[in-house]
Amino acid sequence: MTHPFHPLRGREFEFVARRSNWGEDRVCFHDERGELKSLPAAWTDVVEPDPFVVMAAGRSPFRIQDLLALADVLVNLRP
Structure with missing residues (x-):
């Protein structure tokens, strides 16, 4: 795990x-x-480890695709 x-x-x-x-x-x-x-x-x-996570070497707990998905959710929440 x-x-x-x-x-x-x-x-x-x-x-x-x-x-x-x-x-x-x-x-x-x-x-x-x-x-x-x-x-x-x-x-x-x-x-296999996500290449972004490996390159970030612990400096970022988020993956690019997760941040982009979050940005899409936030855009859709706007009135």
Whole structure:
């Protein structure tokens, strides 16, 4: 788990499968009780790091596409 704000950050789990569930790229694993769980693949080290995040080297917690999406939402909220 690599997501910086997730309570399981830094924990390692045995990889079971990677699949598209609910229209999202997800990773399946068994938790400590043996239950099958899934998380967005982007929250794990299964996905290559975003080049912007790597280049920012911790200086920005946001990705460009997320900031652009936020800007679009804000524009649409204007009266």
